[in-house]
Amino acid sequence: MAFSDLFRIKREIIEVGRRMYARGMVAANDGNISVRLGGGLFAVTAAGVSKGFMTPDDIVVVNEEGRRVEGGGKPTSEAKLHLFAYSRRPDVGAICHAHPPYATAFAVSGRELPPNILPEIILTVGGEIPLAPYATPSTEELARSIEEHLGEAGAFLLANHGALTLGGDLTQAYYRLETLEHYAKIAWLALSLGEVKPLPEGELDRLWCISKGMDPSCREPDENGEAAPPGTG
C-alpha cells in the first residue's frame, strides 16, 4: 500500500477516535479501532493511548497473527478480537470497539436491545444486535465470544463490557457505533415510560429488502406463494 494511503487511513482513525472520545463513548484509554489495509495487514490503535488525543504514531500496522510490522507502539490488547472478526468476515473493512454508556448499560444488565422498534437501526446496523456472552478482555475467549453470531451482524453488545461494530469501511463501522448508542438511549428512555411498541408485522422484512437495495416487497410471497428465503440477496 502507498505511504499516502496509510497516512490517510491513520488520519481517519485519529478522527474517529476523537469523535468517540468527544461523545463520551470511551473514557481514558478505553476502546480500539482498526482498518483492513489489504495484503494481510491491518492498522490498529496502539495500547494505552486515549482515543481522543491520538497522533499517527499511535496507529500500528500488524499482520494476521497480530505481529507488529510498522509503528513504534504496542498494538491494542483487543487486536485478537478484531483479527478474529476479519478472518471470519471478508466483507468487513473496519471495526470499532467502545464502552458507550447506554449500550453498555444493556450489556451490563444482560438484556438485549429490544428488536424491531425503530426502522433506522435496521437500515443502518441490521436487524440483529446479538449480546455476546462475557469473556475476559484481551483474551482469545473474547474473540470467540462473538463467533456464534458473526455470520451477518454489524453490531454486538459484549456482556459486562461494551459494544463492537463492524463495517465495510471505517465510516460505516463508526456510524454503526453512533447509531447503536443513540438507539440504546432511545430504548432506555422508552422502557422507562413503560412498554415499547414493535413495528407493524411484516415491517422487518420490508426494511430488510430496502437495506439490500431491493423492492420493499422482495420477501412477500409471489404469485406461486413462494417468498425469498431469509438471508438471500
Ligand SMILES: [Zn+2]
Ligand atoms: Zn473494551
